Amino acid sequence: MNITMIPYQIRATLLQLEPSTDLNWERVLYQIFDEANMEVREEIDRQILKPKEIQWNRTENTFEFKITNSLESLKHRLDNERMRSIANKLSNSLHWLEQITDCVQIADYLENTLHQIDLIPVDDHLGLQREKLLIRRVFLQDVAKLVRHLNMRIYPNVRDLTIKQIKCFIVEVFIKQQLLGYWFKPILTKSSTLFNHPFFKYFIVSEQKIRKFDIVKTSEFIYLIAPIQHFEQNPYSIRRFLFEEHIEYNNQIYLTGLVIDPKQIGENAYRLQTDQLVQKMVTIQHQVHRDVIEIVQEFESFTETKLLPFLMQPFGMGGKNSDFVAQNHVKTIEQMLIANLLMPLRNAVKNDLSHLEEFEYLFMSVHRIFSEILSHYRDFKEQPALFFNAHVQIFEYRLLAYLKLLEKRKDEIFVPMSKQEWQVMHERSQQPLKKLQEIMSDQVKDYNELKLYIQQLKHEQNQVNGSLLKKIVKGGKVEKDIQQAKHAAMIIKKQTYLDVLSVPKGLSKYSVFIEFESITSLSELERHYAFPSGDNGIIRFPFLMKIPENLADFDFEAFHASIYLD
Template sequence: MQTYIPYQLRVKLKQIDPILDNKWQQQLNAILSATPKELHEKIEERYLKLKNIHWNYLTATFEFHGYIRLQDIPQYTQHPELLQLAKNVQSSFDYLETYQTDFQIADFLETVIHEMNQIELHEPQDIQAQLLLKKAFLYDAALIIRDLDFSVTTNHRNLDQAQIRSFIFEVFMKSEILGNWFAYILPSEYAQQKPSIFQDYFVHELHVRDFEIIDATDYYFIVSSSYDSRVSAYSIRRFLTEENFGVENKFYISGLVLDPKKLDQIDYIENFKQQMTQIIGIQRQMNPHIVELIESLHLYKQEQLLPQMKKVVDIQGFSTDYLVKEHLDCLEKDLCLQVLEPFARGLKQSVQQSDELEFCYLNLKRLMTELLHQFEALSQEPMLQFNPYARGFKYRLIAYLHLLVQRRAQVFVLFEDEYHYQQHLNAVIAPVQKIREHVNAAIEQSRHIQQQIRSLEREIQTNEKAGFFKRLLKKSENNQVKIEKLKKSLIDIQDRCYIGIISIQKQATQQSVYLEAKNLISRIDPKIRHYAFANGENGITRLPLLLQLPEDRHSFNMQNIALALNQEFVLTAKPWSQ
């Protein structure tokens, strides 16, 4: 009997949204009808109730019992900046109700979301409140936009109001609410899609264009990747915009709508394919060495890495934790040696033009995404579900992808000379090196103070053995005061070390990521926060270094952090083969 909810099912359940999906009940019924009944109660407890979805036994239907509105936010946080923003946004809804065009709505939503995302928070309760504030705003706005009769800007794609509203709700808003859980159809899933256009057309287009396909309620949205890390690929304004170059029918777009109800119309499909060419893709002939390299890496992933990854669930033995760690270490070694290091060499030595950089970027991103999703699917197996090594490996894959996008401009550049390349390498290793030196210095300070404490304690013991008059002369009570002061100094050093690590990470946001703050992982353990730092040559030949810090700084152990950093330093400094 199946007792856990598979990853693919969890993804589908995450997408269900009674505010943003106009057919959420049908979607939910379809999901449950294809799911073993023994999982239904667990699904209701873990997913549906959190969305305030409940089963009505009288009507035999699912019902939605409301959501937390913007006006309710003061009940959930006392953070002054969040409260002030909630108040300001609440008053701005009067403007939203008067907007009459698609671009006005887009600008309103994206401006507010930008303001919310700009607030940098580090306390777990504040981060959760920030996410709650964003969700409340988007839901309140969605209810207003649902009834707005706005005009659609003239466009070559014949976008209509229903399509734009669907994009706003099911792409932009959902991506902001779900973060890393927002789903699109993976290239590896194209073969399983019912419409033949996935197999006959989209598979080929992936070789020349970087795009994602989002399966919305009534449409497929084809969205190209954003070249600017500051602009979301799911931006409404970006989707609406058509870059016109003053020539008739010469324009570029970042997204298209595919209506599944029209797939049997030849003219519609031909027009759609013609418009796909307006999504910027690879224009020039690729260096055959690069093409061969990328194809070989995908082949290795498919024939070696994925089968090896799946074998982790077949591990048997008494020391399961150790065996899982050993297996994942071997998997990581193969990934680095056979995929990431050859990729880095090809990027440095063979790439000669910007289109090849784009080709390399989209393929590495695609390859690592496939690995992550496969491991996500495996991670719910009982053996891996609570395994700390498996969880850490998954977090590092997530961080690698995030940092790949975040550092795109630093990684995917044409090689100039060794000097400039070395500057990129130094920028990657600098944050971890600073933290390592910072922690080691704090440990050395602590060691020196501990020696003083032991020396004073020995003096006290010696005095206690001495005669009465000697004890008076030695003034051992003064030594006790000194010891207390030194112990307080130890706590201060530990606190400064903890704060210093966080400060260094804040200064290195290009080379690192605080996973919980970016909503990249669920807060499974509220007592731990996870930081990931780019690792390896230019941050691409190794999976990131994962640093775990306790929320309570009094639980912070400098020696454990130093051990992890020093081990990673040694491992990174030598080739895998040694």
């Protein structure tokens, strides 16, 4: 049977499409559908459009998108009373936003409100987390729709920003990035026809190599976003984009973002003005040894020339067992990353760097590279041959967790250390897994003895049931012993379950709760926790622990076996 494949670049483009933010989403679809045959169109509709709630009319070849949720409806539909109250307050706040004209106030409102939503406590409750993520997404969609129609005013600025450009940035850069999170992907220079224009090819690209700015393409404009100094900052912050830093003593202005209008790049005066503004963009200056720069360049080269092309290859089964082929493919990806990124990264931080600025430069570079890998891995795993494949999904969790743990443990990895200090940090990183193994070691002997005892009692019960006299004399006692043993086993199982869940809570710096630390709503039936693995948590991808949400589904023996497998 022939499987219709959606070409990688088309899939990548469509996965970045957000009809709630992108003004040109229909135009993008028309361009793709005009060149695609009916089989590819059908696959696009099934795999991508339907999950995005885009309706395709085959007869008319038209598209329709309707947002089915709003804060106004959520305040009545959510299960939890507190969440309904939060949705109601947010809905009321939008009425206030409608009256605001100051773009800085709008930025403050939006960024502060999002921060407050992210701080809503849900006490590790997966159902509440799902509702919290839904509130967050619907809030962003409501704001995106509202911003387009706000009567906004702007302060004088050296970039001559227009209201249209600011609205586009708020909706198609900031809000879209908040919706997609790590999966938000700025355009790649080599994959865009835009860079065939000499101005981009010979000026913007060369400046990007020096200044390391992101290039983000929206429906109407191109945004150049300066790099951040600390990973906790959001490079796509609205306030950051609006701000222009004036240094009076040398009459300088520094910019963190620029807008390029593709319709005007044919004009000499416009190109000259853009050139002058690019020179005012903030750059992060690092006093870094050439060896460290070369390490980063090797990471970038591996990612761009080997890993990403490998991910872009169509994934075919060739008549083999699909699960086996997918598992081996993921193992190959993992081995490539370990050999070319993880091992060299450990060697660099352990042996090659000398001062904090070099560590900071390496961390920021690795963070950027892994964020890019994550966004491309998402495109890879959306191939039909990999749908619902556990190996493929689990490795994405481990990729995400590796990046999260680098963030959490930055002060224990990306700093100068002696051999003794390194060993201390390594031992700290192994605490969660050791604690889990200790918990299971303490309980497994008693649990196994009880299971064996129950089996013996059941065997004795079968013998009793075969004899009327034994049944009269011993039947009730055997049944009572079985129930008592089962109760004792359940107590061990329950205590183990609670002790296991306490590990990531008590060692939050060394753990990632996947369902809570990504903006993707996952299953409510199970939890995934990740812990550092390998030398100081660097040379291996994190150990992933899966545990059911309900105690009744907790398999003691299977869990015990799993914590010794990586």
